[in-house]
Amino acid sequence: MNTMVEDSVQAPQNALLPTFEHLGEGTALAQQIFEMIGHSKFFADFTREDVQRLTGFMQIYRAEPSQIIIREGDIDDYMLLIIQGKVDIVKVDSHGKQQPMTTVGPGAMIGEMSMIDGEPRFATCVALEPVTFAVVSRDSMVQIILEEPSLGAKILIKLVTLLSQRLRKTSSNLLHYMER
């Protein structure tokens, strides 16, 4: 399936995935992932067992400093959980200039919008230092929902919460700019 909810016209390209060093399956880093989740808003209420099961659906990669992790406009079908290192998020403005949006670190989830809706990547993410991250593909997400419905629901609820919070923040900022 191209998106989780309807047919999409564009097949995922995942063009950048082969440019990262593949460190193996998530299960191999389960302990490190579990330690990291102490700092992660995303996993705040996941049990050790939840994380253990989730790592079975993850692939771990590493990017070098300055390497592009997500490229605006790309058609990809996965989201990323940052395990180690910092990532800059930038977006090209109408003058073609890259505008910094924010910087995120371990525990942050990025790229979940395209994983879910199949639309092109909204922004570019660049490694500021060596970055280790876990990839969860759309197919894995579908598999989690089918095989582990309660874990699937937990992840989806977290994604809705995360997006709600971002939308509140972004809408407030927008209103602030519109007022001026």
Added chain:
Amino acid sequence: MNTMVEDSVQAPQNALLPTFEHLGEGTALAQQIFEMIGHSKFFADFTREDVQRLTGFMQIYRAEPSQIIIREGDIDDYMLLIIQGKVDIVKVDSHGKQQPMTTVGPGAMIGEMSMIDGEPRFATCVALEPVTFAVVSRDSMVQIILEEPSLGAKILIKLVTLLSQRLRKTSSNLLHYMER
């Protein structure tokens, strides 16, 4: 549970709920809801059976023209599906003035952010004409996820998709304003 993911400090008040005319359970309006979903982005890929099951978790209400349906700052724990009529969404700016944000109609889902994250209502929604709407509470949503996991996953995926699309749009608008 106060929110779907963690303990919240504030209990839901649902202060406006008693001000609406209660039309009964969703099952009574299943046919009308099913006809409406033809126009609804939210239910685009829901089967008749999905909708039938979902209506069992809905309560139907009616608001009069000019009546406030959602009040900014309120602590509520439900989302609304508009079945009939148009609704204005407005938000108070830093000068205390109500700024129009958008107008939505049949098929639109509103209030899902507070249903999920338990935070205060972000904006005010006012009925422009007689409005019929279905209410899905957080408790109902939890029940759907536990009792009908595949329907629960379908709704959650829809919510994530909806929020992704709004976030893409709002972020683009924000970037546009920031550039000026």
